Amino acid sequence: MNALSVRGLTKTYKNGVQALKGIDLEVEQGDFFALLGPNGAGKTTLIGIVTSLVTKTAGEARVFGHDIDRELESAKACIGVVPQELNFNMFESPETIVVNQAGFYGIARPEARRRAERYLKQLQLWDKRDKAARGLSGGMKRRLMIARALMHEPRLLILDEPTAGVDIEIRRSMWDFLREINRRGTTIILTTHYLEEAETLCRNIAIIDGGRIVERDRMSSLLRRLHTETFVLNANAPLAAPPRLEGFPVRLVDEQTLEVDVSKEQNLNDLFGRLSQLGIEVVSMRNKVNRLEEIFMRLVDKGVAA
Amino acid sequence: MSTLAESATAQPLHLGRVRWIGFRTIVRREYHRIIRIWTQTILPSAVTQALYFAIFGSLLGGRVGPMGGFGYMQYIAPGLIMMAVNINSYSNVVSSFYGAKWGKHVEELLVSPLPSWLIVSGYVAGGLVRGFLVGIAVTGVSLLFTHLHVQHPLIIAGAVILTSMSFALGGFLNALFAKNFDQVNIVPTFVLTPLNYFGGVFYSVALLPHWAQAISYFNPILYMINAFRYGFLGVSDVNVAVAFAIMGGAAMVLFVAAILLMDRGYGIRD
Numbered sequence: 001m002n003a004l005s006v007r008g009l010t011k012t013y014k015n016g017v018q019a020l021k022g023i024d025l026e027v028e029q030g031d032f033f034a035l036l037g038p039n040g041a042g043k044t045t046l047i048g049i050v051t052s053l054v055t056k057t058a059g060e061a062r063v064f065g066h067d068i069d070r071e072l073e074s075a076k077a078c079i080g081v082v083p084q085e086l087n088f089n090m091f092e093s094p095e096t097i098v099v100n101q102a103g104f105y106g107i108a109r110p111e112a113r114r115r116a117e118r119y120l121k122q123l124q125l126w127d128k129r130d131k132a133a134r135g136l137s138g139g140m141k142r143r144l145m146i147a148r149a150l151m152h153e154p155r156l157l158i159l160d161e162p163t164a165g166v167d168i169e170i171r172r173s174m175w176d177f178l179r180e181i182n183r184r185g186t187t188i189i190l191t192t193h194y195l196e197e198a199e200t201l202c203r204n205i206a207i208i209d210g211g212r213i214v215e216r217d218r219m220s221s222l223l224r225r226l227h228t229e230t231f232v233l234n235a236n237a238p239l240a241a242p243p244r245l246e247g248f249p250v251r252l253v254d255e256q257t258l259e260v261d262v263s264k265e266q267n268l269n270d271l272f273g274r275l276s277q278l279g280i281e282v283v284s285m286r287n288k289v290n291r292l293e294e295i296f297m298r299l300v301d302k303g304v305a306a
Numbered sequence: 307m308s309t310l311a312e313s314a315t316a317q318p319l320h321l322g323r324v325r326w327i328g329f330r331t332i333v334r335r336e337y338h339r340i341i342r343i344w345t346q347t348i349l350p351s352a353v354t355q356a357l358y359f360a361i362f363g364s365l366l367g368g369r370v371g372p373m374g375g376f377g378y379m380q381y382i383a384p385g386l387i388m389m390a391v392n393i394n395s396y397s398n399v400v401s402s403f404y405g406a407k408w409g410k411h412v413e414e415l416l417v418s419p420l421p422s423w424l425i426v427s428g429y430v431a432g433g434l435v436r437g438f439l440v441g442i443a444v445t446g447v448s449l450l451f452t453h454l455h456v457q458h459p460l461i462i463a464g465a466v467i468l469t470s471m472s473f474a475l476g477g478f479l480n481a482l483f484a485k486n487f488d489q490v491n492i493v494p495t496f497v498l499t500p501l502n503y504f505g506g507v508f509y510s511v512a513l514l515p516h517w518a519q520a521i522s523y524f525n526p527i528l529y530m531i532n533a534f535r536y537g538f539l540g541v542s543d544v545n546v547a548v549a550f551a552i553m554g555g556a557a558m559v560l561f562v563a564a565i566l567l568m569d570r571g572y573g574i575r576d
Contacts, residue, residue: 013576045576048576051417052416052417052575053413053416053417053575053576054575054576055571055575055576072419073319073321073324073419073420073421074319074419076417076418076419077319077324077419079417081417083413085410086410087409087410087411087413087414088409088411088414089406089409089411090409091342096338100331100334100335100414101414101418103327103328103330103331103334104328104331104332104414104415104418104419104420105324105328105418105419106320106323106324106325106326106327106328106419107327108327148414
C-alpha cells in the first residue's frame, strides 16, 4: 500500500499564483522519501494540502488509502507533521504542548504523559519540560516539533525542513533518531535544503520545480546518473604545478590541493595509480560539491531554462 | 504501551473517543489559559463591578430611587453580572482563537482529526467556562453591596448558557475575520459595551420615550439582560419566552455560520 498517493493535484492561490500544476506522486509505505525543490517550487503547498492546511484547487490525495475528500479524519489521523515554521504556543511548556497534541488525536492523558516522557527524553528535552517554550534554543524548538508530531505515533511523518538552523551535531543526532523511527516502520517524507541530508537519509526522491515534479527516482539510481564528479585531493607535499594526468583534467587550487574531474567511465584506481607514478601521495579526498546537489542544480536549471 | 512499529500498521480510528478526548483537551487548555492569566481574565471584571456598585449603586443610586419595585442596586445587579458574562465569553474566544491564528498554533488543531464543529464547540465551551467563572466572581462582588433573591434558577441558568454561547460564537467569528489585534478589540469596545449600556443594564426601557423604546427592542442584549433579571427579580421589560427564542436562535445561527466558515477555511487556510 502507498503511504501517500497524489493524482493531478493543482493549487492556484487567490492572487493567481499557480503553486501546483498537476502533481502525480506516490510514496510507498515504509519509505524514507525526499521531496526537494528550490524555494517557491510547491513543496510546502503540497504538504499543506495533504495535511489540510491548504485547500486544493483540483486533484486527489490519499493517505494510506484514505481519500482526503471523503475520509479526512482517518487520513489526518495517519499523519504527523513537522512544519517549516514554528507553530506552537510559546507560553506553554514542552510537556503541555505535546500532551495536548496527543489529546487532539484522542490519546488519553495517562498514556499521553507516558509518551511525552518517552519522546521528550529521546529528543533531549526532558530537562526543559516545565519551561515556557519561548525560552528554548532554536534546535530545541525544532526537536519539540518533532516530539509533538510523534505523540500519536503516526504512520506517515512529514518533515518540512526539520533541521533548518540546527547546528551540525544536533542535526546528526536528529538524523539517527529519524533513521530509527523509519526502521521501526514509520514512513517519512522529508523536505530539506541540506542535500547531504537527503542523500544520507532517503531511499527515494522527487524533485519539484515550478509546481511540477521534474524527477522521481531511487536515490541510488539518480546519483548514478551523475556523469562527472569533481574531487578535491590534498597532497602530502607542496606541488609546483598541476601534474599531467592523461584523461583526468586537473587544476591546482593551492600548492597542496588539487581538483580532478572524474567521469563515469573512469575509475579512481587509475587516478591514484597515476598520481603514485608521479610520486604524489594523497592524504585526503572529498567531493567538491555534494553529488545530489550537482544533479539537483542541473535539473532545476533545466527547469528554469525550459 | 503501543510502539511506533505497532502504530505503523493500520489501527481502527474510534471517532467518538477521539472527539471526546479532543473536546476535553481544548476545554482543558482554555481553562488553564484562563487561570494562568487570571489577572487579565477574571480580576478586571470583579474590580469593574465593584466600581459600578460603588459609583452607580451607592453614590448615585440613592438619588435614583427604586426601579421596577426594587432598590436601584438590586435592580442593576443582574444586568451588571450579565454584561460581565457576555463580554468575557466574547473576549475569551476572540483573544484565544485569534492568538492561536497569529501564533500559528491553531495548526495543531487544523492538522488533527478533529472536525470543525468540534473545534468550534471546544472554544465555545472555553468561553462558557470564563463566562461562568467571571459570573461567580462578579456575583460575589454584588453580594457585598446588595441582596440577590433567586426567583427562577432554571431561567437564570438558561439565560447565562445561551447568552454566553452566543457571545462566545460571536468572538469566534470575530477571530476568523480578524486580520490584526486592532480588529479583535474593535467589537468589544465599540459594539458590545454600547449595546450592553443601551440594553437596560442601568435602567428599565419603560423609562425611555417611545422612539427610544422602539429602537431598544432591536438590541438583542436587551432580551438577554431582561431574561436574566427576570430569573432573579421576577420582573422584565420583555416577554421572557421571546427572549429565549431570540437567544436560542442567535446561538444556532452563529454556530452554523462558524462551522461553515471553518469548513471553508475562512481566515485559517490558504
